[in-house]
Amino acid sequence: MSDYVPISAEVSAEEIAKWTQPCRRQTDGMGLRVGNKAEFTLVAPLKPGGGAIFRERVKKAQVEAAYWEGRLGTVHDLRVALINDDTQILFAASYSDEFKPYVVDVIKFATPWIDYMFTDVAEGYPGLQAPGALDYIARHQVEASVWYASNEQATVRDIARGQKALTSLNDLLDTIQ
Template sequence: MTTDIAPVEERLVMAQTVTNQPDGPGRRIGKRGELTMIGNVVPGGAALFRERLPQFQAEAGYWEGRVGTVQDFRILLFDNDTRFILSLVYDGDFEPYLVDITTQAGPWLDAIGTGVLEGYPGMSSPKAAEWVKSLLIPAEFFYVGAPDSTVRDIKRMEKLSKAVGDMLDAAG
């Protein structure tokens, strides 16, 4: 069986420049930053999280739509439900993102974190930013498929694509 693999020079043409966030922890490629937190789950927190999970999932579009910069967001419980990983990709710099999640999605994040995540102070607490920063671990490897397209750009392209498709369907 032959595998066609391009020469290394050709594979490196699409290399992305990965930098550190200019104003906080995490990596950055183009307009996108990454944030990964690892922490502990309080005893009984996993059951509470899973009980609330359908509501969290159902409301995600609303709350993250208010923030307006989140590309993707995931939370995983592991080590027999004693630890969590929270990981996301967002548009822009770290500090404005932190302000946005606090002001725009605080009630939702409080429902997710209260009684579940060890030490969670609540998004309205003056200690919220300190708590988030204390659990952050910059990614060793980070890649994004469209580093210069923001959530706003993608939504605009989706609307444009639908409008063009509708126009072609009407003309067809």
């Protein structure tokens, strides 16, 4: 990075180099990868009235989000939002896994929840169990242009294990005091 000129003159190229993450495209699908984490972004058109249906369902979808995403065990975060004046729906996630196993797991473990949010909302959405589901995903998936992931090697399971260890350590320290 000796020829690199940072955005801000207050930061040296050497300092930027310490923080640079190697970002690559997924090996088996669209989306960017940093370390063990990947991004998935889908932007689909809404059916007429789809925004109103989505808003009716959003509270229940939020209540159940942790259950359905927790079944996958690989999702770090997920956002589903109506965008562009209710003409499109955005589904954006980061996860620990390769692309194809992630999509297979979503279909296997979260179909009822995803279908609840997208059926009668997204134009042409066939349902995750339908033969055209993977074609629908491929047609509406977009790849991020810029993507950053903190702790890029940590999986969801690693983070959960670390949180459990930290809680145990804090309990032990509280007992000692």
